[in-house]
Amino acid sequence: MKIIRPALPVCFICILFACSSPSNRRAVSTDELEKVQAADSAAQQQYAATRDALSATELIELADCADLSCVQLYMKDRDNDFVHARKGEFAALHRSIVTDTAGNEFVMPLSTLYADVNPQASWRLAHTLHRKQTGDRLLGEFQQLGFAFVDSGYFIGGGLKGRQARFSSPEYPGKNLYITATYHPWYMKGLYNNKVTWPCYVFEVYKD
């Protein structure tokens, strides 16, 4: 009894403290809201995506990959900008507006990197850009690396002109760049599962 009596108020205080809600304690006053928001967005900034597409050198390096695990390993270092959405389907994390030929605006990633992982499919790794400007910029990067037009051939998906252009560079012997402007970058896959109404600019680099 001697111990219980002094312990009672202590227990009561302990219970009262345990009753406080951590969520309620983590509230900010309206005056400080702006400051907290700024600090939080600055902290988030280091994880924010900084670009919408891969660079030419990265695509050239990816050409050395012959299977998905190699691509996954390569893209793992770039997971700030690209997300591995589904098996063999990478997409830019940042989303922006893409306008289709009817003038409709869609919010979507400006680029994807898809590999064909279907059984019996031959290896295909395509970087598809959804804006002409980003496509032109990437083509410019390749041209700076010495890639020049070699020839063009029929594109199985039916490009805008039904053609696929091949580029090569003396600096990268044995590596060829294929560019197609098309509405059928992939057959029923990921983002392109339904009817694609916006022009896609497909970049593929392969090693002979």
Added chain:
Amino acid sequence: MFRLIITHLFTSRYLLGALLILTIGGGYLGFRNWLDRRTEKKQNTEIIREGEEILGSWGQKSASSLIRFRLRRDGTFTYKMVQYPVSDTVTINGRYGISSANGHVKTSDYPRLIAVSDNGDTIINHFIAYLTPYDAAALDQGYDKMILNAGGRLDTAGLVFYRIKDIQ
């Protein structure tokens, strides 16, 4: 036989110990619940517990506006918005609900916070992309945060709200 089992059970130290712990735990939770409701009533606020992190007052301030809303336990909400440079406050009252994925709907679009005003206008119909968990002191600079996306899970751009002290 049955009596013997009962007698044995009630003389078991382990069982009595477990019963004592259960009673203390239950009593504590009951007491806390009673105290919470009493405080809520007296202070006109929400005491947040595990699983009800969405309740309470939330705010977002930008150069052009200050948005605050309060989600009450009884399913009603108050939404207040100030659009600068005019400092008039638009106040909207209504009811809200959390819609979760069931049946054939896409899970990537749910749970959604849907708030409808008394006039029948939809004020909020957003995917709850993130909510600071109850016991997470080290997250989000020490403040509770809620991110609402206009579309579904795959939307990267979201509206960020912070739990605010001021009661709306």
